[in-house]
Amino acid sequence: MTLVELQIFKEQLLADLDTISSTDQLEAFKLAHLTRKGSIAALFERLREVSKEEKPQFGKELNLLRQTIEARFADKEALIGSSSKRSKDAIDLTMPARPIIVEEPGHEHPLMRTFNEMIAIFEKMGFAIAYGPEVEDDEHNFGKLNFPPDHPARDMQDTFFVAPNPTWKIGGDDEHVVLRTHTSPVQVRLMETQTPPIRAIVPGRVYRNEAVSARSQAAFFMIEGLVVDKGVTMADLKGVLLSFAKQLFGSDVKIRLRPSFFPFTEPSAEVDVSCYICGGKGCRVCKHSGWLEILGSGMVHPNVLRASGIDPEIYSGYAFGFGVDRTAMMRYDVSDIRDFFENDLRFLSQF
Amino acid sequence: MKISLNWLKEFTPVPFTPRELDDRLTMLGIEVEKIEDAASQYAKIVVGEVLEVEKHPNADKLRLTKVTIGNGEPLRIVCGAPNVRQGLKVAVAMIGADLGEGFVIKKSKIRGEVSEGMICSERELGLSENHEGIWELPQEYAVGIPLAEALGKSDVILEIGITPNRPDCLSHLGIAREVSAITGEAVSLPKVSLSPSSSRSKITVTLLDPDLCPRYAGRAIHGVKVGPSPDWLKARLEALGLRPINNIVDVTNLVLMECGHPLHAFDSAKIKDGKVIVRRAEGFATEFITLDGKKRKLDTETLLICDSEKPLAIAGIMGGENSEIAPTTKDIFIESAYFLPSSIRRSSKRLGLSTDASYRFERGADFEILNYALDRATSLIVELAGGEVAGDRVDVYPVPAKPKTFAFRPPRADALLGMRISETQMLDVFARLHIGVDQAKKDTWLLTSPSYRIDLEREEDAIEELARVIGYDNIPLATFERIPLPTTKEPLTQRELDLILRSELLALGATECVSSPLIATDEAKLFHDVPVVVVNPLNIETNRMRTSVAANLLDIARRNERFGAEGQRIFESGTVFAYADDKQMIGKIEERREVGVLLTGIQESKSPYNAATQKADIFLAQGFAEQLIKRAGIAALQAIPLADAGALKSWPKAASFLAADRSIAVKAGEATLAIAGKVSQSVQDAYDIRHDVYIVLVDYDLLFDVLKRSRIEGKKVKPLPKYPAVERDLALVLKADVSGANLQKEIEQSIPKELLSGVRIFDEFRSPEMKSSGERSLAVRIILRSSERTLEEQEVEQVITHVVDKLSKNLGARLRV
Numbered sequence A: 001m002t003l004v005e006l007q008i009f010k011e012q013l014l015a016d017l018d019t020i021s022s023t024d025q026l027e028a029f030k031l032a033h034l035t036r037k038g039s040i041a042a043l044f045e046r047l048r049e050v051s052k053e054e055k056p057q058f059g060k061e062l063n064l065l066r067q068t069i070e071a072r073f074a075d076k077e078a079l080i081g082s083s084s085k086r087s088k089d090a091i092d093l094t095m096p097a098r099p100i101i102v103e104e105p106g107h108e109h110p111l112m113r114t115f116n117e118m119i120a121i122f123e124k125m126g127f128a129i130a131y132g133p134e135v136e137d138d139e140h141n142f143g144k145l146n147f148p149p150d151h152p153a154r155d156m157q158d159t160f161f162v163a164p165n166p167t168w169k170i171g172g173d174d175e176h177v178v179l180r181t182h183t184s185p186v187q188v189r190l191m192e193t194q195t196p197p198i199r200a201i202v203p204g205r206v207y208r209n210e211a212v213s214a215r216s217q218a219a220f221f222m223i224e225g226l227v228v229d230k231g232v233t234m235a236d237l238k239g240v241l242l243s244f245a246k247q248l249f250g251s252d253v254k255i256r257l258r259p260s261f262f263p264f265t266e267p268s269a270e271v272d273v274s275c276y277i278c279g280g281k282g283c284r285v286c287k288h289s290g291w292l293e294i295l296g297s298g299m300v301h302p303n304v305l306r307a308s309g310i311d312p313e314i315y316s317g318y319a320f321g322f323g324v325d326r327t328a329m330m331r332y333d334v335s336d337i338r339d340f341f342e343n344d345l346r347f348l349s350q351f
Numbered sequence B: 001m002k003i004s005l006n007w008l009k010e011f012t013p014v015p016f017t018p019r020e021l022d023d024r025l026t027m028l029g030i031e032v033e034k035i036e037d038a039a040s041q042y043a044k045i046v047v048g049e050v051l052e053v054e055k056h057p058n059a060d061k062l063r064l065t066k067v068t069i070g071n072g073e074p075l076r077i078v079c080g081a082p083n084v085r086q087g088l089k090v091a092v093a094m095i096g097a098d099l100g101e102g103f104v105i106k107k108s109k110i111r112g113e114v115s116e117g118m119i120c121s122e123r124e125l126g127l128s129e130n131h132e133g134i135w136e137l138p139q140e141y142a143v144g145i146p147l148a149e150a151l152g153k154s155d156v157i158l159e160i161g162i163t164p165n166r167p168d169c170l171s172h173l174g175i176a177r178e179v180s181a182i183t184g185e186a187v188s189l190p191k192v193s194l195s196p197s198s199s200r201s202k203i204t205v206t207l208l209d210p211d212l213c214p215r216y217a218g219r220a221i222h223g224v225k226v227g228p229s230p231d232w233l234k235a236r237l238e239a240l241g242l243r244p245i246n247n248i249v250d251v252t253n254l255v256l257m258e259c260g261h262p263l264h265a266f267d268s269a270k271i272k273d274g275k276v277i278v279r280r281a282e283g284f285a286t287e288f289i290t291l292d293g294k295k296r297k298l299d300t301e302t303l304l305i306c307d308s309e310k311p312l313a314i315a316g317i318m319g320g321e322n323s324e325i326a327p328t329t330k331d332i333f334i335e336s337a338y339f340l341p342s343s344i345r346r347s348s349k350r351l352g353l354s355t356d357a358s359y360r361f362e363r364g365a366d367f368e369i370l371n372y373a374l375d376r377a378t379s380l381i382v383e384l385a386g387g388e389v390a391g392d393r394v395d396v397y398p399v400p401a402k403p404k405t406f407a408f409r410p411p412r413a414d415a416l417l418g419m420r421i422s423e424t425q426m427l428d429v430f431a432r433l434h435i436g437v438d439q440a441k442k443d444t445w446l447l448t449s450p451s452y453r454i455d456l457e458r459e460e461d462a463i464e465e466l467a468r469v470i471g472y473d474n475i476p477l478a479t480f481e482r483i484p485l486p487t488t489k490e491p492l493t494q495r496e497l498d499l500i501l502r503s504e505l506l507a508l509g510a511t512e513c514v515s516s517p518l519i520a521t522d523e524a525k526l527f528h529d530v531p532v533v534v535v536n537p538l539n540i541e542t543n544r545m546r547t548s549v550a551a552n553l554l555d556i557a558r559r560n561e562r563f564g565a566e567g568q569r570i571f572e573s574g575t576v577f578a579y580a581d582d583k584q585m586i587g588k589i590e591e592r593r594e595v596g597v598l599l600t601g602i603q604e605s606k607s608p609y610n611a612a613t614q615k616a617d618i619f620l621a622q623g624f625a626e627q628l629i630k631r632a633g634i635a636a637l638q639a640i641p642l643a644d645a646g647a648l649k650s651w652p653k654a655a656s657f658l659a660a661d662r663s664i665a666v667k668a669g670e671a672t673l674a675i676a677g678k679v680s681q682s683v684q685d686a687y688d689i690r691h692d693v694y695i696v697l698v699d700y701d702l703l704f705d706v707l708k709r710s711r712i713e714g715k716k717v718k719p720l721p722k723y724p725a726v727e728r729d730l731a732l733v734l735k736a737d738v739s740g741a742n743l744q745k746e747i748e749q750s751i752p753k754e755l756l757s758g759v760r761i762f763d764e765f766r767s768p769e770m771k772s773s774g775e776r777s778l779a780v781r782i783i784l785r786s787s788e789r790t791l792e793e794q795e796v797e798q799v800i801t802h803v804v805d806k807l808s809k810n811l812g813a814r815l816r817v
């Protein structure tokens, strides 16, 4: 008897269990393997043949084998409804539901609370809500957003690729699909299917292939905004963002737009909000600058409008996008983003 | 990238303090990430010398010292460091010195003795973690001079982040141009003078692939003496975080930092036949050893700098070991070229090799600066390493690039920015940025971008330049906006359903969880046979997309159980992924929304109103499923054992991850909206959870559809009943295998439809006798009502008697007495 033989035997038993579909087969399996004269018991007998050094290892593996098979057998038994099991502690599944006793209300997740508050602010301002797929094609996530192939702008967003079908192989012909790196592809989807005026936000999950750290998480939440109409200007963008910032952080806050670069907007602006903790005087949270970076924005690039079938000579638009996690961290003084995803009840029960 | 303020000032006047410069550059779109300003960081910290050390009268570990800082009376300073001693040169923080984090030195009394400053350790100065004792400065430091000066840190270093569209800013020249856009002052480059020479260069250059290398220039220098660079050059490079190597390589690096153009120096003795050939690797070489000593596999498309028999460098990325500048090198050839950005980027990605040179070339170098860079490097090399410039510059440039021009309509700036800008102001900004303006046509100007501004190619780009230089702060704020009014009827929105389900779950005492949809294969496979594969995962634990939120909830439950949670009631709502044979879906991957609830451990604790604790069970799970769906707006629900529900499209493996004897499906008509049940033993073991776990999974998308349909159909109220209802309770003893549903159905069928108002099981009881005879008792409340009359006692009795008869005959039930 070797460990490999033991492994093969275990896999054999599991395969046999899989094929069982009747009570009779169940009984037969039990008789053959699980009784005192069954095959597993026989293996324990043979433990005597094993050398002293190897015995602990064998014993451990054998015990594991027995536990696994017994657990799987119990599942199968429950599934088929073996009479022996039913009579013991069968319950009548057609009885009415139990009334739910609530000792205290559940706790909102701080991230979702922030997320929902932000969505509500934009709803109040008359933005429609749109959704889009998390698995995207390269075209929508990059191409139509004016990221040329082989352009360093693609480095700004480290991308996860997913296999487009179960038989996918590296180097095959199937086109790549990506986990969207931002909610911006939904901008394109909106413009492809609607005619302006368009005024919507896109809340949702996005993915970045970045090592998980106290400041970054591979999957996080974003809200995107898009307004396209005749005569939309950067002054409109500023107005909407200031209103949003005041509603979220307080009526005293100021915002600051500064030039930046995103392939899908031109002009582009990074938007800072005056630090609502120190009031702009400078503190630890704002790294003594008095400003907190909250979002990226800009006027929709003519290439993006054109790629979505909208004439940039007639229409203009603005877009903005921001992560929810960073703002939630600042609000609740959470220093490690991973705390949000641990879901430790001792943490969540504070909200 | 690091920028030295002192060096920057050699290109253009910088009339700003470091803080102001930070602010001005930031508002121009050049992000200043960090300022290393030793002079202000070490303000009021000077070099001192310890004159006397005495014991502190009131504290064993403290000393009283007298420290001179040059002029005036020596300072009395209390010090706790064991290494303080007479004659030591030390860093003294005087009164008013700010050591950061709000720590400002004040005149104070320490255990009754006056202290007029502090002798600093390295850690207090932010130089290292060393807090063993005070910092012992070199003896040659002069007493009284500022510490920053003593350390030779009089420069200010700016750490700058450049967005990928602005490679022109990746040098001191580039940043100087931006400063000049603010100040309007000129930018000047160091003057270059080259002495002509009679000897001729034997190097010839051939471009075999001009599509990837449209311009290639070079110069040969004979008889250089390779050696270490002078101190000023070393210091300059070191201040920017570069390691000095030798005078030749250091000059090329200096020029890179100066004007942003990458150069490469070859040992020209190693260039066979003096022939430089620029070509694709195809058909010439398959591997190459770069100067870091690594053997690199070459793709056929990789552009190489070769001689007649071998590659010498990977173009624009890294040179080769075979032609690198060695201490014995006498003759050199300096390359200054332009390579196609996309080609450099592809090669750099494929090789997994990114260098200062490739970083600039892949973003786009400046066609026009390359001769200046070459001449500047040549003159510096001759100055520092000697040698003689051999003949003329080689400059192979078959098709000179035309300057980029584009149309610009002045009114479009206002239309896009919402800001009035006068034409004079526009012309001023364009002049500061060296953008050429042709106003031949009044309405449509023709602009010409400078060769280094690869990002300026259309009207919107010019508008951004205007906004940037005039200042985003000057763009006005619109205070209201036209809002397109909705014109369609939305019977139900996803947002509305989200909020209903979320608020109901919170009200039911469930706590909201959020987790990542990227999970481990083993866990994903418990809920679906072929989970969606992440091709390039961060790690093996996150290489699949989740197949059910149950996978996350179980993981959370395990952790909280470890942390000692007695009972858990948690939920998560999110997207789950599976392969589907549907071409409509991107990548044939189906995304569904699922709401999951997990219940484990104690769900009702003891209280003055509750004598016993209650753990999670199937009926509580059922309660959650039904309550949620009813709250969403679907009242007519039916719960059936999961085993009777048949195959489920949304949960193909439900029969394996749930235990059949403790699981149900909740249906509205034909649609299975939710399943609820005990997690099977094998899954519970896989997650290593001690307590029994129950989960509820709601098919959000299906619920949404069913609900939307029912809302479209609408609802009409029924008139209120005119006559009273009559209630009768029956306690029945039945065989244990007669199900509650069966009993209910039998009762409903034996009552005339026009009288039936409701049937409800309200108690279950098993005496020991019943247990042994395989029986149980169920109590039922029957509610009768007629819409036409008040029911007579006699009529009610008749109905009830009939019911009891039927139950006895069909189910073998008898009344309990």
Ligand SMILES: [Zn+2]
Binding pocket: A275, A276, A277, A278, A279, A280, A281, A282, A283, A284, A285, A286, A287, A288, A290, A291
């Ligand atoms: Zn602050």
